[in-house]
Amino acid sequence: MGRLFVKICGITRQDQAEAIAALGVSALGFIAVPNTPRYLPLSEMARWVGSLPDHVEKVGVFLDQDPRAIAAWVETVGLTAVQLHGQESPQDCQQLGEWLPGIRRIKALRVRQPQDLEVANLYRDCVEVLLLDAYHPQQAGGTGRTLNWPELA
Template sequence: MTVSAATLTPALPSPHPDRPLLKVCGLKYPANVAAVAALPVDMLGFIFAPKSPRYAPTALDAAQLRALPVAKVGVFVDEQPAVIRRTALHFGLTAVQLHGQESPADCAALAAAGLPVLKAVGVGEQLDLGRLEAYAPHCAYFVFDAAGPAAGGNGTTFNWDLLRDYDLPTPYLLAGGLGPDHAATLRALQLPGLAGFDVNSRFEQGPGLKDAARLRTFIDELRG
């Protein structure tokens, strides 16, 4: 089953030379989704891992997601590619983010079916770039997050200096515990391959409920 181009609108944004991309992940509630979608964000993330408190299908209607005028990324953890493709079609997802132990072959299969792939990579005390070489041709972006016990993200930062020697062709989003207090630091951050940022829990009033006003302030400070 191939995902048609007509289903995947708007397209996944490419890296922008003049400003960082911003993805807001873990959205769940319809009115809150609409409020965040009205902000100048590039991607919205919706979690399709059933064990997550931000599991989107419990609250969101597929028709609302399909109608959103912003790129929609579905987050999956060790799900079968066929299930991911069906879910993407049903909800009109622009791309998928794989946050488990998915293989390069899994990424290749989804990309071949017309679904751009963001592959999440947990970063601990070291980062093995050689392990990512097999993924790079099949991924639109990597998402570098802090390693930890939770497969879908742990809400903590990691040592960003580990990315100073990044030399793969795939751009990436920086994730992991990014909050309002990081805006100035992120604005000044210069790292090879860095395309933007992925925020989640530190902008929440509760799991899946984002503070749109705090996000607006953060965006203004981040992009100046």
Template sequence: MTFIKVCGVTRRQDVDAAAGLGVDALGFILVEGSPRRVPLEEAVSLAESVPAGIRRVAVMMNPSPGELAEAAACGAFDLLQLHGEETPEMVEGAGIDVIKGLSVSGPADLERAAAYGAARYFLFDSRKREMAKGSVFDHELLSGRTFARPFILAGGLGPDNLGDALVAVRPFGVDLNSGVEDSPGVKDIGRLEKAVAVVRGFDETERGERR
């Protein structure tokens, strides 16, 4: 089954709705300046409301060693997603499973993944400037490539483009954020439901798997 992560969650009602749709993980963004940021204390409260069996992810970008240690040790999260210029040593020493996020615009960005063998997963996302234009990175860059860890595909995915992306890339997982929102941090549950249905339809028809 394709792993489904819903990221940028800021509200308890969206936690409940996403959980009801059977997603696999929920992400809470701790990054200063993000329109979807929630303070650590609020992220912990939201994470503690997540039903058992759904993985809870704290998303960070270039955290200080103290910030990284605090998020890893607080007990509310199952994974950290590090989405900045963190070193391989930071990933290895995090003390918790890590999703290493890499922003992609060309082959060199994908080649950086080789340095992060300590990560549990990779996440490949569009660069901010491409997202601002409403575009996603060229999925053909992933064609024929293999990586040391399973990868999650991100970057503007929603019900309108998800089917083509799944067929083209066949990722371990998908990350749903801006493509299933009314506004930053406010999920459009109708679009989220459609996106989940697209993924599960792909699993059934292309992979012969049914949840």
């Protein structure tokens, strides 16, 4: 059986990140979306995120941000992956892959009904990971809701 991949998201403090990394987590997520509760400004993120252990993937979470801005965050902070939670198109994701070779792209899809899963095929060749997120009318992610798996089957 393969190793379980565990990502803890919304980290805002260095001591939290270091303690969680020491427990063997696979990845830590840092919110780069202004005006959200767990937003971590670029200057603060850059100060300590890149110094976390190499075995921990460092994921920047973005929402409808310009690909050039995302690339700047990756380069400044030392992120190893980007998680895209907005309306980013497959073309946006492809472009990020060209600009940021070796950086894992995670596309979050908000799923409310089975038809929403059809969008996943559009991203097949332009991201490494799809994250299925429970739909919420006002929030793009981090809601704590789970998908209605029986309805989606």
